[in-house]
Amino acid sequence: MPIQNHIVPKQRKTIRLQEYAIGIFTGIVTKSALKKAIKKHLVFVDGKLASTATPIKGSETITLHEDTKAKTGRVFQKKLEVLFEDEYLAAIHKPAGLLVSGNSFKTVGNALEQNIAHSLMTDATKPRPVHRLDYPTTGVLLVGKTRSGILELNRLFEKKEIDKTYYAVAIGEMKKEGFINVPIDGKEALSHFKIIKSVLSDRFGLLNLVKLSPKTGRRHQLRKHMAHIGNPILGDADYGKAGLILKGKGLYLHAFSVEFTHPFSKENVKIKKELPIKFKKIFNTI
Known part of the structure; x- marks a missing residue:
């Protein structure tokens, strides 16, 4: 049964459905979510079953059908710290x-x-995360509250107009500052690092508080890049060195801040979450 329709406005050039349709439907806010919906045969273009490569030129009607196999019922009760909120978007601290x-x-x-409070805008929708943080990573996570908010935040990410800053604890001697330009899964990946402080460690030799700025958004990018230069992130069981994996304390990687121009108010927005206590226990003067 159709649940949402979208009429495509005139396009300057033909674009693939998987590139165009991100954010046009409530709940389909990422490329992976769109691909899943298409794979489940829930997306149609002008009444015909769509594929990721279906060409979109303008004037088409894209229809999302109900997933009758979707799970319903329980609500996950979990208190989250809200760092920022308005009618269009929000940011929470991901534990x-x-x-x-x-x-x-x-x-x-x-x-x-x-x-998250329900938006009063006419295109209000269920709040949705618009990007990802790894399971063990803490920090700032952006959320869309309206269909237009989700779409605009996705566009900002695609244009690399959201500056993200992370902090990590890296193991071993390393350069004070530099770029890591190493492809991930065959795709360009670029990260900048800068040491903020270093302390001696009996077990690890040297521990560094490192400021990290990913210039691209590949899966596990910062963890893979730090491991590639021989300075894995403390507590990283997947990419750490044998014998130097700290257990029981989690991963020392924190999404400290995001900064961008608000897509509607046009004001500069900077949202941050201070470093976890476990970082401060190592670098006790920060």
């Missing part, structure tokens, strides 16, 4: 040990309605 989204019941996405 460690929690998925942002996916098939799991216990996700940030399933807890947002309990923490």
Whole structure:
């Protein structure tokens, strides 16, 4: 049964459906979510079953059908710290040990309605995360509250107009500052790092508080890049060096801030979350 329709405005050039349709439907706010809907045969263009490569030129009607197999019922009750909120978007602090989204019941996405106020805008929708943080990573996570808000935040990410800053604890001697330009999964990946402070460690030799700025958004990018230069992030069980993996304390990677021009108010917005206590225990003067 059709649940949402979208009429495509005139396009300057033909574009593939998987590139065009991100954010046009409530709940389909990422490329992966769109691909899943298409794979489940829920998306049609002018009444015909669509594929990711279906060409979009303008004037087409894109229809999203109901997923009759989708799970319904329970609500995930989880208190989240809200760092910023207006009628269009919000930001929360993502705790460690929690998925942002996916098939799991216990996700940030399933807890947002309990923490984010319903928007009063005419295109209000269920709040949705517009990007990802790894399961063990903490920090600032952006959320869209309206269909236009979700679409605009996605566009800002695509244009690389959202500056993200992370802090990590990296193991071993390393350069004070530099770029890591190493492809991930065959795609360009670029990260900048800068040491803020270093302390001696009996077990690890040297621990560095490192400021990280990803210039691209590949999966596990910062973790893979730091491991590539021989300075894995403390607590990284996936990419750490044998014998130097700290257990029981989690991953020392924190999404400290995001900064961007608000797509509607046009004001500069900077949202940050201070470093976790476990960072401060290592670098006790920060």
